Amino acid sequence: MLSNEALAELWSQARLTATDKFDAPPVILRVGNSIIGTLGNFSASTGKAKSKKTFNVCAIVAAALSNDTVLRYVAELPDTNRKILYVDTEQSPFHCGRILNRIIRLAGLPQAEHPANLEFLVLRRYTPSVRAEIIRQVIYNTEGLGLVVIDGIRDLAYDINSPSEATTLISSLMQWTDERQIHIHTVLHLNKGDDNTRGHLGTELNNKAETILQVTKDDFDRDISTVQVMCIRDMEFDPFAFRINDDVLPELIEEYSFQKSTTSKSFDYHELSAEQHREALTMLFTESGSVSYSKLITALRKSYADVLGCSFGENKVKSLKTFLENKRMILKEGKSYRFNPDFSY
Template identity: 55%
Template sequence: MRMNTIDYESIWRQSLINVTDEFTLPPIVLQAGEAIIGTLGNFSVSTGKAKAQKTFNVSAIVAAALVNGQVLDYRASFPESKRTILYFDTEQSPYHCQLVLQRILKLAGLPIDQEPEHLKFSHLRAIADPNQRREIIRYAIYNTPNVGLVVIDGIRDLMLDINNSTEATKLVGDLMQWTSEQNIHIQTVLHLNKGDDNARGHIGTELNNKAETVLQVTKDTTLSERSVVAPTIIRSKPFEKFAFQLTETDDEICIPELDPTYMDSERKGHLFSYQELSDTEHRRALERAFSSNELLPYGELIMALKVAYAEVVGQSYGQTKLKELLRFLLNKRMVVKEGRGKYLFNKDYYY
């Protein structure tokens, strides 16, 4: 009699899905605009070539999760029981890892001289064995309470050979197992090939095949200081590309800041027309939008414009139209940028 045999009959029957079964969408925890980029029980990927500012983009995602709110175009909504974030960096020195940590805190509006309540940041470059790195990550995921988001910045360093199909399949299998068993979301970072826009190696192919969302960060061809974020693979409806530039704060920490003037060249000929609204209508809507605060950060301003234009002039705009509306207001000098990432209603504008 064979001992310790696997009961494939039981496993197979548990895997069956009946037409009468009831399933719900996994909890949505990360969005870009109205698009879903992350749910619990799945993983996503950020890709880009060297110096495309991938880590800056991921920092914005983590900052949004840290405050459970909006940073750049990302919005996080993790359940209270899933607020802990684990960040693993496999490439950078402790010094540069600390800069990333400070940048995340700065983006989240948190002090950089106090340990954050919900974020644990690990540097794994000094661990020589990729398998040990992987086991450390596994241990932390399974032994840290309330984990909701895990970032692996440099997933290539969890394997010996990036072109080994067996290693790649096993690593992606681990990601699927961890996310499923622990009901978390994992965001990974992987470089693109130098000569094309394909993710590197067999691991890139496997990640593309199994990821919920693949984001690509590229340098803007028209403005080298600007990085553009776009969905290359996404299960939900795609979001409109957005762009950011780096800004240095008062304490000399570089953070990504949304560039509201960016517009994808494919859409430049399809601008939203605002001629139907009069000067008086715009002014009343802007007075309503800025009624609670004279200075508004980007995320709050977008929501304030949405509410104000719906209430005052009866125009209900989606996320894309709201961004186009803000570009229009900036170009007309109805709204002006004041300081670092804040916007002011220019009451003396000339329409």
């Protein structure tokens, strides 16, 4: 337990007043005009197994290594923070060597020498607690560090579903990024059965990260992967796609057409924006000002599928109908329902 004197000091350090002035955190990574990463924060890439997450992260690191553009990632590390730490927790030295070589080639650097500002660690052989301690040691003893990539943050925890471990690990990321003024980018798998990040660790990551990028295999061409925003504090960027070329490097697909999937795909309608609900309901009630209950259920399924590219079953659409009524987005009048365009969401 901390002493009263120590707590008083922490209290003083944590105090914020209306007259305090702060500079905006330096931006080190963008996609277009969208801010992906800043110093003092952390972000993540997520996706299901074999979705090409590591290829995507290689592009991020290569952009930072060259302070240039790779795929759609634009890196802008300040001169005082040009060093990069890449940590792999899953793969063997042989396969990590391939990743390192891929990063160097993407950055356009000589393959015969190791980049002076890149530290690459292979931590597969260690326990989760030792991995975390090694990373902390490097972070606090490397001057000029700007970007840290942890490919396999799940391997810093013994139990991915432990609330206490998840809180401790995410708190460490927040402490390291704040005290060292660096950016940490992590990698975490999605659940096999849905598009949720795995375990309590994934939940904490979603709640605290500056940006979560989702890497997904194309439904129609398994050689193509897409990158889109799962959540972000800044404005969203348009999704982009890449393929692995003959040199085994990720290559941007300039003219890729993003198709809305008509296959069954679950989603949480609580997380939809007011504009998305409004678009679907406007489409539903365009031809008729009011519809009966039986027609409403069928029409809701169709309009939300058309607008969002998602389809769902009867139980889901009945729950959606109740949600829309409770939010007064649709109003019941007699035995019919009508759209309320003046709803407050």
